[in-house]
Amino acid sequence: MLQTVNNLRKYTLHAIDGLIGSIKDCYFDDEHWTVRYLVVHTGAWLMGRDVLISPIAARGFNEDEKSLVVELTKERVQNSPGIDTAEPISRQQEREYFQYYGWPYYWGGPGVWGWGGVPAPIVPIPEVIPTRELSHDSSESNVHLRSALEIHGYHIQSTDQEIGHLEDFVLDNATWMITDLLVDTRNWWPGKKVLIPHALVQNVSWIDRTITVDLSSQQIRESPEFDPGAGLTAQYQRGVRKYYEGMLAAAH
Numbered sequence: 001m002l003q004t005v006n007n008l009r010k011y012t013l014h015a016i017d018g019l020i021g022s023i024k025d026c027y028f029d030d031e032h033w034t035v036r037y038l039v040v041h042t043g044a045w046l047m048g049r050d051v052l053i054s055p056i057a058a059r060g061f062n063e064d065e066k067s068l069v070v071e072l073t074k075e076r077v078q079n080s081p082g083i084d085t086a087e088p089i090s091r092q093q094e095r096e097y098f099q100y101y102g103w104p105y106y107w108g109g110p111g112v113w114g115w116g117g118v119p120a121p122i123v124p125i126p127e128v129i130p131t132r133e134l135s136h137d138s139s140e141s142n143v144h145l146r147s148a149l150e151i152h153g154y155h156i157q158s159t160d161q162e163i164g165h166l167e168d169f170v171l172d173n174a175t176w177m178i179t180d181l182l183v184d185t186r187n188w189w190p191g192k193k194v195l196i197p198h199a200l201v202q203n204v205s206w207i208d209r210t211i212t213v214d215l216s217s218q219q220i221r222e223s224p225e226f227d228p229g230a231g232l233t234a235q236y237q238r239g240v241r242k243y244y245e246g247m248l249a250a251a252h
Contacts, residue, residue: 004170005148026039029146035148038068039051055176157213179198195223224239
């Protein structure tokens, strides 16, 4: 199932014994473009403290109630390592976080989630670990976690001109990978909202707040229009994949 990050921010997060809080943001890594943490505002429960919840704990979405249930108790969350979300998150902090919950690290293996393709609390590790995988902890500070909220509004640069701005991300609820960028083109021409597959992103300039894609402005103009009212219907998704099929093949 696909959904937008902005839609995810409408959800509340529930432990197995009660409400934790509301989802306000998420952190993704800029190497695999995969959501690693949900930033949850706890409100009066923890005196307004924000806590990080890994998708590893996610156990199911309730679309009718706009809620996400996690396999954690409120006490477990309350006693989790405090991480200041206003500051960059170090690998050491992540390590302490994962050790506290007893989860496998998401880094260091060949898969998007370490040794697996989806977030899971227990992942079987091969008996023989390739030597090259043992170097993943060599840098404590070189961590690439980005706030989805901070990137909102980044300029989209096509191969021939600036074409719009980033409005949202589309993610896969199973893998928590960002599959597409939702781009609003109407600031530059009488356009529309469109999806651009993440695989067509060439470069991101965090300083210039610009995302460069391997598409011409004309290719973006002719892409299927996204209707916020209809949402990410199966028919729309098929149309997007068909439209970009040849461009994705050429990019690889």
